[in-house]
Amino acid sequence: MRVLLANKFYYRRGGDCVYSIELENLLRAAGYEVAFFSMDFPENLENPWNFYWPSEVAFSPKKIAAFFKAFRRPFGDAETVKKFTSLLDEFKPDVLHLNNVHTQLSPVIAEIAHARGIRVVWTLHDYKLVCPAYTCFCNGKICEDCIGGDKRNCTAKKCLKNNWLASKIAEKEAVAWNRERLENSVDMFICPSNFMKAKMEQGGFDALKLVAFHNFVDDSKFSHDNMERENCYCYVGRLSAEKGVETLLQVASKIAIPLYVLGTGPLETELKAKYVQSAQIRFMGHCDWETCKSILLKSKFSVVPSEWYENNPFSVIEPLCLGTPVLGANVGGIPELIEPGKTGELFRMGDAGDLEKKIRMMLDKDYSFDVEPIRGHFSKDRYLEQMMSVYR
Incomplete structure (x- = not known):
């Protein structure tokens, strides 16, 4: 052919x-x-x-x-x-x-x-x-x-x-x-x-x-040595309005647990200036895959707070293939990738109160799931x- x-x-x-x-x-x-x-x-x-x-x-x-x-x-x-x-x-x-x-x-x-x-x-x-x-x-x-x-x-x-x-x-x-x-x-x-x-x-x-x-x-991306989870969570993606990152940072500024923010975008300068006093929010800028992988592996979970119709986001798929749970907005193609209570949780899109509730819940909960069926699916x-x- x-x-x-x-x-x-x-x-x-x-x-x-x-x-x-x-x-x-x-x-x-x-x-x-x-x-x-x-x-x-x-x-x-x-x-x-x-x-x-x-x-x-x-x-x-x-x-x-x-x-x-x-x-x-x-x-x-x-x-x-x-x-x-x-x-x-x-x-x-x-x-x-x-x-x-x-x-x-x-x-x-x-x-x-x-x-x-x-x-x-x-x-x-x-x-x-x-x-x-x-x-x-x-x-x-x-x-x-x-x-x-x-x-x-x-x-x-x-x-x-x-x-x-x-x-x-x-x-x-x-x-x-x-x-x-x-x-x-x-x-x-x-x-x-x-x-x-x-x-x-x-x-x-x-x-x-x-x-x-x-x-x-690509399955080869997910090979890694075992790492201990730390009491932190992360966001990996573009810093732009439709990604809901500002809603996430509003919530994160109230929670005394480190949030690693990996990515750049049109809101980067504005968000850094606005949250410069929030020591728990750590802007990492653009990161290569190995850096992303190491932070995903040490984080308790990753957040995908999108406020638009995500299609089939790798920001959900890649953490799951590493065994990292995902807290995702209940919008677009995100819900069909996450099994609540097992591989992560869902929250109401754009709802800062529900997002904060779910973040605190996931920080207090341990998630464990078999990555092989997930990798097999993708x-x-x-x-x-x-x-x-x-x-x-």
Whole structure:
């Protein structure tokens, strides 16, 4: 079987990129022929197929020519069509597997492949197909106005980066690549959570074209020496509004137990200044995996306080694979990963009082569970078997 993967970037920029590269490695290791289609970008990794990648586009209103070039890209510009068609001619895939392709590439590649009789599948890393702004999160709150509804809400509320122009482009993109058009050229949409599958159905997508299974993890990441748990807990993730980290820090400032905060983001400076007097809150900044792992292993539990529709967060999966319980917000795909009372607990999203209650409860309780079934559930072998059933 020959599989052509597509993602807008080809370096470890975010979860979609990491997944795409890891899937490429997984398929190749299993003996499949794999090619990759992406946008040309300075930070991309080397790839033998990059000759066929369309040039970089950047949305910068200060550079008019560059802006109009970028504006055409989401709708299927000539360069993308020509280069993708040439790649199909050369590689002759059996399957086109899309990932994050909006804006810097285009769903037009699904139509081109489908017209040639190539099976098209699409792993959904966000809510872009039902929400023009990707996140179902607007102005600090969860928003479902566009799910199955009028996409002009995106512009009216300036949902994308609180910017009218960016929101208008997202609206036009959503109208152009509507549900009917996408369903006509995609054989199966892969949802990494049951929650996302439900949101796609809510948006009108055919349930027969939707399948839900969780993403995979690299088992080798979780090898470690035994460590003693300390009387502390941690947060690993981006310091941004939708992650609920400020609600967590408000609570943590009242609890005289160390909280390790691993990560950076737009709220970093503000949060450090606000909680500089709270000695128990320890900002660690960006940390490599070995540092994250050591803190997860010594912590009594990890907190995932998100205030948006998390999909299939590794911030839940990775601690559980290490045997570290997780206290998660009862929102999005988080609840389907945590077994309350056994592998962690859930609290009401955004409810500081309930969060404090659950933190204190988990600090006083010992959790012990077998990690092998959890690792097995997220294993590469299991995932490959599920993916092959979709490909075929």
